[in-house]
Amino acid sequence: MPGPGSRWWPGATLYQVYVRSWQDSDGDGYGDLNGVIARLDHLEWLGVDGIWLSPTMPSPDDDWGYDVSDYRDVHPELGTLADLDRLIAEAGRRGLRVLLDLVPNHTSSAHPWFVEATGDPASPRREYYVWADPRPDGRPPNNWLAANGDSAWTLDKASGQYYLHNFLASQPDLNWWNPAVHQEFTDILRFWFDRGVAGFRIDVAHGLYKDAELRDDPPAPSSDLIGGRYGLAQVYSANRPESHAVFRDWRKIADSYPSPRLLLGETWVTLDAMAGFHSEDDELQLTFNFPFIFADFTAEGLAGVVGDTMAALPAGECPVWTSSNHDISRFPTRWAGGDERKARLALLILATLPGTLVLYYGDEIAMTDVTVPVELRRDPMVPGGRRGEGRDRARTPMPWDASPSGGFTSDGVQPWLPYGPHAERNVATQRDDADSTLNLCRALLALRHRAFGGRLVSYEQLPAPAGVWMYRSGDLTVAANFTGQPVPLPALAGDVLLRTEPGGVH
Ligand code: NOJ
Numbered sequence: 320m321p322g323p324g325s326r327w328w329p330g331a332t333l334y335q336v337y338v339r340s341w342q343d344s345d346g347d348g349y350g351d352l353n354g355v356i357a358r359l360d361h362l363e364w365l366g367v368d369g370i371w372l373s374p375t376m377p378s379p380d381d382d383w384g385y386d387v388s389d390y391r392d393v394h395p396e397l398g399t400l401a402d403l404d405r406l407i408a409e410a411g412r413r414g415l416r417v418l419l420d421l422v423p424n425h426t427s428s429a430h431p432w433f434v435e436a437t438g439d440p441a442s443p444r445r446e447y448y449v450w451a452d453p454r455p456d457g458r459p460p461n462n463w464l465a466a467n468g469d470s471a472w473t474l475d476k477a478s479g480q481y482y483l484h485n486f487l488a489s490q491p492d493l494n495w496w497n498p499a500v501h502q503e504f505t506d507i508l509r510f511w512f513d514r515g516v517a518g519f520r521i522d523v524a525h526g527l528y529k530d531a532e533l534r535d536d537p538p539a540p541s542s543d544l545i546g547g548r549y550g551l552a553q554v555y556s557a558n559r560p561e562s563h564a565v566f567r568d569w570r571k572i573a574d575s576y577p578s579p580r581l582l583l584g585e586t587w588v589t590l591d592a593m594a595g596f597h598s599e600d601d602e603l604q605l606t607f608n609f610p611f612i613f614a615d616f617t618a619e620g621l622a623g624v625v626g627d628t629m630a631a632l633p634a635g636e637c638p639v640w641t642s643s644n645h646d647i648s649r650f651p652t653r654w655a656g657g658d659e660r661k662a663r664l665a666l667l668i669l670a671t672l673p674g675t676l677v678l679y680y681g682d683e684i685a686m687t688d689v690t691v692p693v694e695l696r697r698d699p700m701v702p703g704g705r706r707g708e709g710r711d712r713a714r715t716p717m718p719w720d721a722s723p724s725g726g727f728t729s730d731g732v733q734p735w736l737p738y739g740p741h742a743e744r745n746v747a748t749q750r751d752d753a754d755s756t757l758n759l760c761r762a763l764l765a766l767r768h769r770a771f772g773g774r775l776v777s778y779e780q781l782p783a784p785a786g787v788w789m790y791r792s793g794d795l796t797v798a799a800n801f802t803g804q805p806v807p808l809p810a811l812a813g814d815v816l817l818r819t820e821p822g823g824v825h
């Protein structure tokens with residue numbers, strides 16, 4: 320078993336690079352791996368410890384890489400395996416670890432397994448997926464719904480059976496009851512770990528197993544913000560207890576490396592269920608905290624969910640603090656309504672809570688959502704197809720500078736998603752301004768290194784006036800003032816390293 324010192328993630332900062340939108344190196348309007356390499360200096364300068372790359376494997380891109388057609392290669396539009404190896408080496412030289420995105424819940428319908436499964440129902444690959452006969456009246460086998468609100472079942476006309484897809488019809492769900500599927504992923508994990516990949520963000524970690532009897536999902540309680548899907552509680556179509564055994568096995572593999580590999584779950588579940596994925600420190604080391612992401616941006620709202628998180632997690636387990644990703648509105652918009660002072664307050668909080676911080680690209684400059692005109696939208700995961708609002712607003716190109724292309728690609732090249740307004744809010748402009756959000760973020764990451772030093776420190780909420788949230792995080796005392804007014808605070812011992820001001824931070 321690895322020693323405690325080999326847990327590098329408590330107090331560390333990870334940075335999610337949405338590869339297609341970060342840096343285009345070849346002028347095709349899409350970001351790519353060589354672009355990531357070209358911009359690694361930014362991350363070293365900022366002080367992050369590792370990166371999570373959004374999907375890098377070959378894919379028809381029906382769901383922008385979350386529909387994998389080959390788990391052992393790199394998407395040709397993003398680069399080659401050699402580019403990825405070089406990225407890992409270049410990142411390593413800068414002290415940055417590289418995590419990949421692993422999609423084990425489903426494949427692309429273009430994956431050879433599914434092609435075989437549909438082409439030959441007698442093939443052993445058939446049982447890699449979830450098949451069921453129609454109900455007597457021909458309807459899908461049960462009431463499960465896909466992420467776009469349609470039925471989660473599509474009829475395979477050739478065989479007369481339905482197959483399951485919790486996302487798009489071109490993302491058939493894998494059948495985790497089949498030990499062969501389990502074995503495939505064991506091999507895939509080792510393939511990447513052996514190449515030096517430091518870990519995985521695991522897509523839909525709570526979803527792998529489905530109810531063996533395919534029972535109908537019950538109606539979701541109206542209070543249920545997490546885990547509900549179009550009015551149904553995903554009790555049978557996901558969230559099954561059998562998934563825990565998969566993560567216990569993967570954890571053994573991760574821990575078998577001299578530098579233990581990290582398993583970070585996309586756990587879109589309640590706090591108690593999230594804590595369950597840590598189990599007795601023998602499943603996922605880190606889990607995304609969606610109740611925190613969706614908490615009200617108020618002293619009471621955040622203090623409540625943070626206290627509940629600390630109470631729910633087993634002792635010694637490391638929480639994750641994040642509030643933007645490629646599926647949701649960015650926090651400078653969702654929490655801060657575009658007010659940069661509030662976004663700075665959010666960064667202060669995210670960076671000073673004990674545990675692992677995961678920044679999304681652009682968080683460091685308080686990048687907001689971008690309104691994408693209907694004709695330019697690219698996200699299909701919306702009710703009604705390609706014209707819905709979708710998730711494109713949080714996936715637009717990184718604004719590196721004030722030039723027309725924002726430094727993302729060559730001027731004159733059409734980016735895959737439109738640029739937001741970036742004349743002022745861009746990396747270059749903010750680097751030159753000592754009081755910018757970018758420089759605040761950098762100072763916060765340096766503070767994390769000094770104050771947390773790779774340790775999981777303790778958390779304690781302190782008494783505070785209404786509208787102020789005060790807490791101790793190891794040796795740090797943090798006072799976050801949400802009132803928009805000056806508030807007198809009790810005298811504190813120690814140096815003031817950063818101060819919150821009415822509605823903001825400097
Ligand atoms: C969660 C991913 O973050 C999202 O982008 C994707 O559409 C679904 N899982 C399906 O893979």
